[in-house]
Amino acid sequence: xxxxxxxxxxxxxxxxxxxxxxxxxxxxxxxxxxxxxxxxxxxxxxxxxxxxxxxxxxxxxxxxxxxxxxxxxxxxxxxxxxxxxxxxxxxxxxxxxxxxxxxxxxxxxxxxxxxxxxxxxxxxxxxxxxxxxxxxxxxxxxxxxxxxxxxxxxxxxxxxxxxxxxxxxxxxxxxxxxxxxxxxxxxxxxxxxxxxxxxxxxxxxxxxxxxxxxxxxxxxxxxxxxxxxxxxxxxxxxxxxxxxxxxxxxxxxxxxxxxxxxxxxxxxxxxxxxxxxxxxxxxxxxxxxxxxxxxxxxxxxxxxxxxxxxxxxxxxxxxxxxxxxx
Numbered sequence: 355x356x357x358x359x360x361x362x363x364x365x366x367x368x369x370x371x372x373x374x375x376x377x378x379x380x381x382x383x384x385x386x387x388x389x390x391x392x393x394x395x396x397x398x399x400x401x402x403x404x405x406x407x408x409x410x411x412x413x414x415x416x417x418x419x420x421x422x423x424x425x426x427x428x429x430x431x432x433x434x435x436x437x438x439x440x441x442x443x444x445x446x447x448x449x450x451x452x453x454x455x456x457x458x459x460x461x462x463x464x465x466x467x468x469x470x471x472x473x474x475x476x477x478x479x480x481x482x483x484x485x486x487x488x489x490x491x492x493x494x495x496x497x498x499x500x501x502x503x504x505x506x507x508x509x510x511x512x513x514x515x516x517x518x519x520x521x522x523x524x525x526x527x528x529x530x531x532x533x534x535x536x537x538x539x540x541x542x543x544x545x546x547x548x549x550x551x552x553x554x555x556x557x558x559x560x561x562x563x564x565x566x567x568x569x570x571x572x573x574x575x576x577x578x579x580x581x582x583x584x585x586x587x588x589x590x591x592x593x594x595x596x597x598x599x600x601x602x603x604x605x606x607x608x609x610x611x612x613x614x615x616x617x618x619x620x621x622x623x624x625x626x627x628x629x630x631x632x633x634x635x636x637x638x639x640x641x642x643x644x645x646x647x648x649x650x651x652x653x654x655x656x657x658x659x660x661x662x663x664x665x666x667x668x669x670x671x672x673x674x675x676x677x678x679x680x
Contacts, residue, residue, distance in 0.1 A: 356420045356422065356423075357420055358417065358418065358419055358420065359418045360415050360416065360417060360418070361379070361415070361416045361418055361517075362413065362414070362415055362416075362521075362524070363375070363410045363411060363412055363413060363414045363415075363416065364412065364496075364497070364520050364521075364523055364524045364596075365412045365523065365524050365595060365596040367410060367412065367497075367596075368410065368411055368412040368570065368595075368596060368597060368598075369409050369410070369411075369553065369570075369597070369598050370409070370410050371406065371407055371408065371409060371410070372392075372397075372399065372404055372405070372406055372407070372408040372409075372410060373385065373388060373406035373407070374469070375410055375416070376388055377469070377479075378469070378479075378494070378495050379494070379516070380418075380421060380424075381424075381479075381492070381494075382424040383421055385406075388406065389406060391419060392404060392405060392406060396417075396419040397416070397417060397418065397419065398416070398417040399414055399415075399416055399417075400414050400415055401415075401417070411570070412524075412595075412596070438481070439476070442466075442476065442481070443481065443484045445463060446460065446463075446466075446478075446481055446484060446485065447484065447485065449461040449462070449463065450485070451506070451652050451653075451654055452650070452652050453487065455511065455512075456510065456511055456512060456515035456644070456645045456646065457508060457509070457510065457511060457515060457519070457644065457645065457650060458485055458487075458493055458508075458509040458511060459506060459507070459508050459509070459640075459650075459652045460485070460506075460507050460509065461504065461505060461506065461507075461654040461655065462478065462499055462503075462504055462505060462506075462507040462637075463504060463657065464502055464503065464504040464632055464633065464657050464659065465501065465502060465632075466478055466501065467501040468495060468498045468499055468500075468501070468507070469495070469498065478495070478507075479495060482494075482495075482509070485509065489511055491511060491512055491513075493509040493510065493511055494509060494510045494511075494513070494516040495509060496508055496509065496510050496516055496519045496520050496523065497523055497596075499637055500599065500602075500633075500635075502614075502632065502633035502635070503633065503635045503636070503637060504635075504636045504637065504654070504656075504657040504660075505532070505636045505637025505638060505654045506530075506637045506638070506639060506640045506652055506653070506654045507637070508523075508640065508642075508650075510645075514645070515645040518643075518645040519642070519645060522642045522643040522644075522645075523642060525642075525643070526594075527642070527643065528640075528641065528642035528643070529592065529639075529640070529641045529642070529678050529679075530592060530593055530637065530639070530640055531590060531591075531592055531637075531638045531639040531640070531676065531678060531679065532590070532591045532592070532593070532601055532635060532636060532637055532638055533579075533588065533589070533590060533591075533635075533636045533638045533656070533660075533675065534588075534589045534591055534601065534605060534612050534613075534634060534635045534636070535586060535587075535588060535589075535612065535613040535625075535629075535634035535660065535663055535664075535667075536586065536587050536589055536605055536610035536611060536612050536613060536634075537585075537586060537610060537611055537612075537613055537619070537620070537623045537624070537625055538584065538585070538586070538587065538609060538610045538623070539578065539581050539584055539586075539587045539610065540576065540578060540587065540589070540608050540609065540610045541609075543577070543578035543587075544576065544577040544578060545575075545576060546573065546574070546575050546576075547572075547573065547574045547575075547576065547604040547607060547608055548571075548572075548573050549564045549566070549569075549572055549603075549604060549607050550564065550565055550566055550567075550568075550569030550570055550571055550572055551563065551564060551565060551569045551570060551572040551597045551598070551599075551600060551603055552564075552565035552568055552569035552570065553598070560598060560599070561599075561617060562597065562598055562599045562600075562603050563603065564603065564607055570595075570597060571595055572595050572597040572600050572603075572604070573593075573594035573595050574591055574592065574593050574594065574595075574600060574601060574604040575591070575592040575594060575679040576589050576590065576591045576592070576604075576605075576608075576679070577589065577590045577677070577679060579669075579673050579674075579675040580669050580670070580673055580675075582667040582668065582669075585625070586613065586625055586667060587610060588664075588667075588669050588673075588675070589605070589610070590638075590675055590676075590677070590679060591604075591605070591679070592678070592679035599617070599618070601635060602615055602617065602618045602635065603618055605618075606618040606619065606620075611623065612633060612634055612635050613625050613629060613633075613634040613663070614629075614630060614631050614632045614633040614634050615633055615635075616631075625663075627666060628662060628663070628666040629663050629666060629667075630659035630660075630662065630663060632659045634659075634660055634663060636654070636656055636657065636660055637654065638653060638654060638656075638675075638676070639651070639652065639653040639654070639676060639678075640652055641678070653676065656671075
């Protein structure tokens with residue numbers, strides 16, 4: 355990369371720190387080098403100087419100076435500080451749902467963080483070398499899922515594919531479908547949640563809340579697929595926007611928090627019986643433009659803890675739950 359380029363922040367990258375954005379798109383660029391580029395004004399956000407901790411907004415334009423070519427692949431595929439569990443590698447490679455020259459789609463396991471952070475000894479970003487499948491390039495993350503959310507996650511196998519996939523994810527033609535088990539039954543059973551979200555201050559980790567006045571636009575469509583009396587419901591959910599923890603906050607906002615959600619759920623309303631305490635939120639399907647011009651459409655089977663809950667509650671997986679919410 356030996357020329358100045360402009361990149362647009364994707365919807366699902368909103369509220370991402372600038373240094374984390376660079377880590378996602380240019381993993382070979384060291385933090386010290388980035389800080390120097392920021393101090394000298396070579397990296398800009400919408401034409402203005404910025405800091406590493408600057409929170410990005412969807413649609414902003416980043417000026418990227420010449421960064422040079424990425425280094426050749428390291429002989430050691432993972433950071434020394436990260437312990438590699440052979441079983442996790444096998445699980446990850448077995449979770450591949452789709453693979454071609456440009457794209458890899460995996461069914462991300464629940465409990466695996468997408469990127470590193472404080473206190474995280476294992477994350478997908480540190481395991482991407484094990485998903486090369488013979489390629490000279492390391493796969494690139496083009497969007498995220500929460501650590502405890504399972505399901506469809508797209509990786510780009512080349513830089514050009516990453517740019518095209520990022521652009522495709524910004525378009526309204528890209529559709530994401532999630533399945534969730536929630537406590538209670540929403541009323542109405544089908545609808546739209548339009549509640550802006552803002553980040554809450556504090557030292558308890560990343561946390562969002564509804565903020566009609568100062569929050570960023572956040573819209574979710576939902577439909578009740580099946581119910582277990584008034585105790586629980588299976589929801590199909592489609593985020594129109596891509597805010598942090600959007601589905602979890604919106605589910606709680608309409609009075610039906612997602613089962614196993616220790617951050618936004620109600621401790622007094624936990625589902626009992628053979629219901630796991632793990633988060634019951636799954637990225638079921640994704641449909642978007644493939645870098646080659648075709649349509650990429652992928653579905654991911656439920657993780658074991660959600661299958662067990664579905665069996666316990668008598669939900670039939672043959673239900674018409676894959677209808678796109680548009």
